[in-house]
Amino acid sequence: MLFKKGSRLLVVAAHPDDETLGCGGTILKAISMGVSVSVLFLGEGISARFDKKDYNTKEFLKATNKRQDGCIKALKILGVKDFEFNNYYCCQFDKINLLTFVKIIEKKIKKFNPDTIITHNINEVNIDHIKTFEALEVASRPFLGSNLKLILGMEIPCSGNWKFNQSFKPNFFVDINKFWKLKIKAWKCYKGEERQFPFPRSVEGIETMAKLRGMQSGLIKAEGFKLFRQIISKD
Numbered sequence: 001m002l003f004k005k006g007s008r009l010l011v012v013a014a015h016p017d018d019e020t021l022g023c024g025g026t027i028l029k030a031i032s033m034g035v036s037v038s039v040l041f042l043g044e045g046i047s048a049r050f051d052k053k054d055y056n057t058k059e060f061l062k063a064t065n066k067r068q069d070g071c072i073k074a075l076k077i078l079g080v081k082d083f084e085f086n087n088y089y090c091c092q093f094d095k096i097n098l099l100t101f102v103k104i105i106e107k108k109i110k111k112f113n114p115d116t117i118i119t120h121n122i123n124e125v126n127i128d129h130i131k132t133f134e135a136l137e138v139a140s141r142p143f144l145g146s147n148l149k150l151i152l153g154m155e156i157p158c159s160g161n162w163k164f165n166q167s168f169k170p171n172f173f174v175d176i177n178k179f180w181k182l183k184i185k186a187w188k189c190y191k192g193e194e195r196q197f198p199f200p201r202s203v204e205g206i207e208t209m210a211k212l213r214g215m216q217s218g219l220i221k222a223e224g225f226k227l228f229r230q231i232i233s234k235d
């Protein structure tokens with residue numbers, strides 16, 4: 001289970017940067033306690049900013065590489081050595097058969113054998129986050145003898161903060177105060193992604209969220225999650 005030496009945490013994220021924004025502090029904390037962490041990315045996170053006709057232009061490839069390079073640097077700061085990119089187009093996951101994503105996640109679960117998974121929650125504006133959640137829900141079906149005991153949903157600033165209805169209500173909190181500076185250092189690797197406050201993906205915005213989740217849990221700074229499924233078994 002999470003935060004136990006020898007545990008195995010898989011993060012399934014739609015885009016490079018979701019892992020840092022949603023659970024960067026939790027990843028840092030887990031690794032500091034001897035947990036093995038792997039991150040699976042389904043999409044590239046850039047193409048929504050381009051016209052379709054400009055896909056595969058020099059500028060497009062440059063922007064995609066920049067995002068991926070930033071991600072590799074961020075993962076290094078977080079301490080993650082095991083990661084996989086799948087470059088499905090950004091904000092177009094609804095155009096892909098859900099089974100495609102289910103199979104990618106199933107394959108990863110089989111290979112990495114996690115006891116804990118963190119993924120997106122459904123209360124998001126971003127369609128890729130929603131489809132990642134839906135695919136994970138299918139791919140993580142329980143079975144006798146499964147190692148998977150805990151599944152959590154993370155929140156992403158912007159996408160999660162702007163829902164008209166059914167806002168994210170965390171019921172699982174992780175103290176990230178000790179790892180705050182490193183989380184922000186990792187976030188800074190995503191050059192060009194930050195905008196000025198009150199944009200939620202500003203340092204001040206991310207800090208405000210961490211403090212809000214802290215206020216809800218009696219902590220200085222926290223990351224909030226939705227507990228989807230927890231299984232207590234004999235062993």
Ligand SMILES: [Zn+2]
Pocket residue numbers: 014015018126129156
């Ligand atoms: Zn995202």
